Amino acid sequence: MQQHGRFITLEGGEGAGKSTQAQRLAAHLAQRGLPVLLTREPGGAPGAEAMRRLLLGGAGLDPMAEALLVFAARRDHLVSTIRPALAAGMWVICDRFTDSTRAYQGYGQGVPAAAIEALAGIALEGQGPALTLVLDLPVEIGMARARRRGVAADRYERLDAAFHQRIRDGFRAIAAAEPGRCAMVDATPGVEDVAARIAALVDRRLP
Template sequence: MAPRAAGPGTARGRFITLEGGEGAGKTTLARTLAAMLAEAGLPVLRTREPGGAPGAEALRKLILGQGPWDPMAEAMLHFAARREHVARSLEPALAAGVWVVCDRFADSTLAYQGAGQGLSRDAWERLCDLALGSLRPDLTLMLDLPVERGMDRALSRGDANRYEMQGDEFHARVRAAFLDIAGREPGRCAVLDASRPVAQVLELARGAIHGRLGFAL
């Protein structure tokens, strides 16, 4: 969804990220929230990672289509794509007063390449400092779902990428990492029970946006 232009003197936009394991419903929720924010009169950009800018989309094909990589090399590829995304799309949109809804961000690298593949938290933090500067999400909606249910959903789509083809132990580590991130940063992260019906998950997300960002949808 392309951002609508913000007027002169508009305050900086807000940055909402959606995180969680495979099949948790992030893409569906991102699409719905972006549409609701736009209907409420806000300029909105819906985007994703890896991707969200031309160079980042080119790297997405490489990241998802090839591997396995050394964990550090893979994290660096993600952060190279993320830097393009930040520089070309996220920062310009936020500076123009646009609200950004992003399907995955830096937390996914900590969960997948960190807990999943063994990258150290220190290395992840250094990559964040280099690639993101001071940019951090205003709100992260952490969609939590049992691994088996999430994988059933993801694999039923029939277009599995190489992350989705990893075993249950890998995805259990990823899930635990996302919950650990939420526990460490409760002010930023809201954990949503993604096993609930879609309409209920949406209501939880709306409540988090209202409670954390002060905007009622």
């Protein structure tokens, strides 16, 4: 009998190392002999990638319009990529998911939590991750790391430190409210140390 896959998301502020750690986790799970799909948000499907360009390119949308567009992209991603992979028995690792909307558009930009949850209910129909890894580090360290990447800053990275502190506070509040789903990970150590901690955590929580 074919087994369904598992859905893992990585969350956190700018410079927390989500993309790098998602790749490391995918490699770790592959070494366990598991079929893995690595994806990201906004994006992960052709329509969602087009919407990503609008969101990160500074289209001048107001926060509610951003939230609507994020969930439109998320719906496309879910239907086109995530659900088929899970149904095929793959373990899906996603760099950002609904918690990023809660943190960025909610805590960061003031979209009411009730509106975000209503959109989530419509777009996701109850689909969510089995485990969310929240990579946490001080704002000043994360922004310094983001600047060292050598790529042009997106419009969220260009926002001020107060915005990014609200993001961090939001992710910490989300993790504290849902300890059964979320696990906080200190992202201040080096890449290898963080990857080892994540691998051990996933092996323990999702054996």
